[in-house]
Every structure is written in C-alpha cells, then in structure tokens.
Amino acid sequence: MNLMTNASFATALIVLFTSAGGAHAQIVSPGAANRPAIAKTEAVTFLFPEHVTVPAGKPSQVALHFRVGHGLHINSHTPSDEYLIPTDFSIPDGVGVRLAAASYPAGTIISLPFDPKTTLSVYTGEFIIQARILATPGNHPLQAKLHYQACDQNQCLPPKTIIVPIDVIAK
Amino acid sequence: MRRNTLVLFAVLVILATFAWAGWANWQYRRQTAEKQTVMGELVAVPGGTPQYISPLDGKPAPAFALKDISGTKVSLASYRGKAVLVNFWATWCTPCKIETPWLVELRNKYAAQGFEILGVDTEAEDLKPDDTAGWAKDKAAIDKFVAEEKVDYPMLLDGDSISDAYGGLDSLPASFFVDRNGKVVAASVGLTSEGDIESNIKKALNQ
Numbered sequence: 384m385n386l387m388t389n390a391s392f393a394t395a396l397i398v399l400f401t402s403a404g405g406a407h408a409q410i411v412s413p414g415a416a417n418r419p420a421i422a423k424t425e426a427v428t429f430l431f432p433e434h435v436t437v438p439a440g441k442p443s444q445v446a447l448h449f450r451v452g453h454g455l456h457i458n459s460h461t462p463s464d465e466y467l468i469p470t471d472f473s474i475p476d477g478v479g480v481r482l483a484a485a486s487y488p489a490g491t492i493i494s495l496p497f498d499p500k501t502t503l504s505v506y507t508g509e510f511i512i513q514a515r516i517l518a519t520p521g522n523h524p525l526q527a528k529l530h531y532q533a534c535d536q537n538q539c540l541p542p543k544t545i546i547v548p549i550d551v552i553a554k
Numbered sequence: 555m556r557r558n559t560l561v562l563f564a565v566l567v568i569l570a571t572f573a574w575a576g577w578a579n580w581q582y583r584r585q586t587a588e589k590q591t592v593m594g595e596l597v598a599v600p601g602g603t604p605q606y607i608s609p610l611d612g613k614p615a616p617a618f619a620l621k622d623i624s625g626t627k628v629s630l631a632s633y634r635g636k637a638v639l640v641n642f643w644a645t646w647c648t649p650c651k652i653e654t655p656w657l658v659e660l661r662n663k664y665a666a667q668g669f670e671i672l673g674v675d676t677e678a679e680d681l682k683p684d685d686t687a688g689w690a691k692d693k694a695a696i697d698k699f700v701a702e703e704k705v706d707y708p709m710l711l712d713g714d715s716i717s718d719a720y721g722g723l724d725s726l727p728a729s730f731f732v733d734r735n736g737k738v739v740a741a742s743v744g745l746t747s748e749g750d751i752e753s754n755i756k757k758a759l760n761q
Contacts, residue, residue: 538726
C-alpha cells in the first residue's frame with residue numbers, strides 16, 4: 384500500500400512538473416504575430432557562408448549571400464537620392480577580423496506606380512556583397528553587421544541592422 | 555509520518571509553481587492581446603488595397619507636445635476646434651515624399667475651413683538625446699526637404715517618442731485624421747491616394 388502511495392505521488396509529481404514546464408514554455412515563446420503585415424517578414428536574410436577558412440594576415444575575398452523578402456526592396460549601396468539609407472556591411476573593431484573593402488552589386492533601377500518619374504536604385508531577391516577581409520590567426524566567431532532600409536511599393540519599414548554571423552578560421 | 559509531511563510539502567511547492575506558471579501565462583496573453591489592440595491591423599478588401607483598421611478609430615487622439623523645426627513646442631491640444639491630420643513620415647521614406655505635395659495642396663484647399671496638418675518626423679534611427687551631431691544631421695535633412703517641397707504646415711521632430719501611443723508605427727507613412735473634438739475618425743498606413751486622403755479630411759471636417 385505504501386509502495387502504491389509513493390508511486391502515485393511520484394507520478395503526480397512528474398505530471399505536475401511537466402505541466403508547469405509546458406506553461407512556462409508558452410510564457411517565453413516569442414509573439415511575432417502582433418506586428419502589422421509588412422513588418423511580419425524579416426526584410427533581409429543572411430544566407431551563407433556560415434564558416435570560412437582564410438590565410439591569416441592576408442587579404443581574402445568572401446562572397447556574402449543575402450536575400451530580400453518577397454515584395455520588398457532595399458536601397459542599394461549607392462541610392463538614387465541623398466535622403467535614402469544605403470545598404471552597408473561592416474565588421475566591428477577589435478574582433479580579430481578587419482574589413483579591408485567591400486564591393487557591392489549595382490542596384491536595379493525601379494520606379495513606384497504612384498510616381499513613375501522617380502527612380503530608385505535597389506536590391507531585390509538575392510544579392511551578393513564581396514567582402515575583402517584580413518584576419519589574425521585563430522578562430523573568430525564574427526558578428527558582422529548589415530544596415531539597410533526596406534520598403535514595398537506603398538510603405539517603408541524603419542532602418543534596421545541585422546547580425547551576419549560567420550565563423551572565420553584564419554590559419 | 556515525516557515522509558508524508560515532506561511529500562505533502564513538495565506537492566504544495568509544485569502546486570504553487572503551477573499556479574504561478576498559470577498566472578504568468580495569463581499575464582503574457584493579456585499583454586499580447588493589449589499590444590495587438592493598440593497596433594491595429596491591415597484588413598484585406600476584396601479587389602482593393604488592404605485597409606488599415608486602427609484601434610484609435612473613434613477614440614481621442616493621443617496627446618503630444620513636440621518641438622517643430624524652429625524649436626517651438628507644438629501640442630495637438632492647441633488645435634482643438636480644428637480638424638487635424640497627424641502625418642508620420644521620415645526623410646528615408648519615398649512613399650512619404652510622394653504624398654507630401656498632395657498634403658500641401660489639400661492643406662491649402664481646406665485651411666479656411668479649419669483644417670491643419672501636423673507633419674511628424676519619425677526617423678527611427680535610435681538617436682540618443684545627447685547625439686547632437688546625429689540630431690543636427692536629421693534636422694538638416696528635414697529643413698532641406700521642407701524647403702524643397704514648400705511644406706507650409708508645422709513640421710514636428712522626434713515622432714519616435716510618441717509612436718507607441720499611435721500604435722508602434724512599424725511602417726510609414728502613417729496618417730491619423732482627427733476631428734474638431736480631438737477624436738480619431740480615420741487612419742491609414744502606407745501610401746493611399748490623394749482622393750482617399752481628401753475623403754478622410756472631409757470626414758474629419760464632418761462634411
């Protein structure tokens with residue numbers, strides 16, 4: 384009887400712990416559904432590479448692939464208007480990897496239906512930034528940055544900076 | 555006896571944890587629902603542009619007092635008795651610039667009937683209050699734009715400080731049409747058309 388009681392208590396404890404754990408998981412889950420339509424999509428996604436191996440101390444070219452969300456565009460690195468925010472790739476100082484230069488693709492020229500006379504230089508779909516980097520010997524879990532500002536045909540999202548995570552192994 | 559007490563204590567602790575988790579979960583859901591309520595949503599219209607349904611519709615427009623480009627503090631309350639279009643925009647927002655000439659034209663057309671526009675610059679660049687260079691750069695861009703577009707209505711700065719009250723403003727342009735009693739009668743997010751803006755102005759003027 385005692386054994387039965389203890390087993391029941393143990394089962395009850397497991398069930399309670401599991402239920403409480405489940406409830407907690409709901410508490411911390413992100414609520415992405417509460418943003419208006421355009422903001423629900425991540426405007427730009429970093430695709431690859433996740434890892435690169437480069438010779439230490441020598442400039443190396445790395446092709447960084449990004450994708451702009453469907454129906455959106457971001458300004459190119461050289462926008463058509465001085466007010467517009469250019470797409471810009473950067474590497475923070477003091478992380479063992481330095482950005483010597485970055486080469487951006489030319490933008491596609493588009494115009495908006497409401498104002499066909501105004502043209503914009505933008506990136507849509509996939510685009511590649513060629514980064515020339517210099518790394519000190521060792522493994523560097525790099526957190527580079529891409530700054531951009533996205534719009535669709537009728538509205539614009541605020542400027543944003545996303546992290547571009549790349550493991551740089553310099554030998 | 556001692557073992558039973560311990561087990562009972564453990565069960566009570568777990569029940570308390572369970573109760574706390576339930577309460578925290580309820581709080582989280584309540585906060586999420588409140589946030590959804592304040593942000594509004596785009597509702598699909600068959601065969602047409604999605605319509606922005608603002609939770610501020612029919613409610614008093616959130617009060618604010620912001621400096622204009624000349625440094626004078628301007629409050630929404632001081633326009634009570636007039637119909638007001640609160641237009642959030644940014645220098646980097648091309649659709650905002652497309653609608654600006656329409657706004658200038660409509661403001662001139664309806665000013666005599668007691669209509670005013672308050673342009674609210676909302677750069678969202680996370681400028682810190684002590685970033686004088688950043689603010690100066692922003693202001694220079696706004697000044698230039700105002701001069702180029704011949705904007706003759708008040709242009710207010712630091713819209714980011716009031717954006718939460720107006721639903722978070724995740725995208726621009728965003729317009730709120732306020733009637734003579736200070737109540738929001740229409741709202742739009744994104745570029746619509748000059749005709750849509752005019753019909754909302756008439757609504758605010760109660761025509």
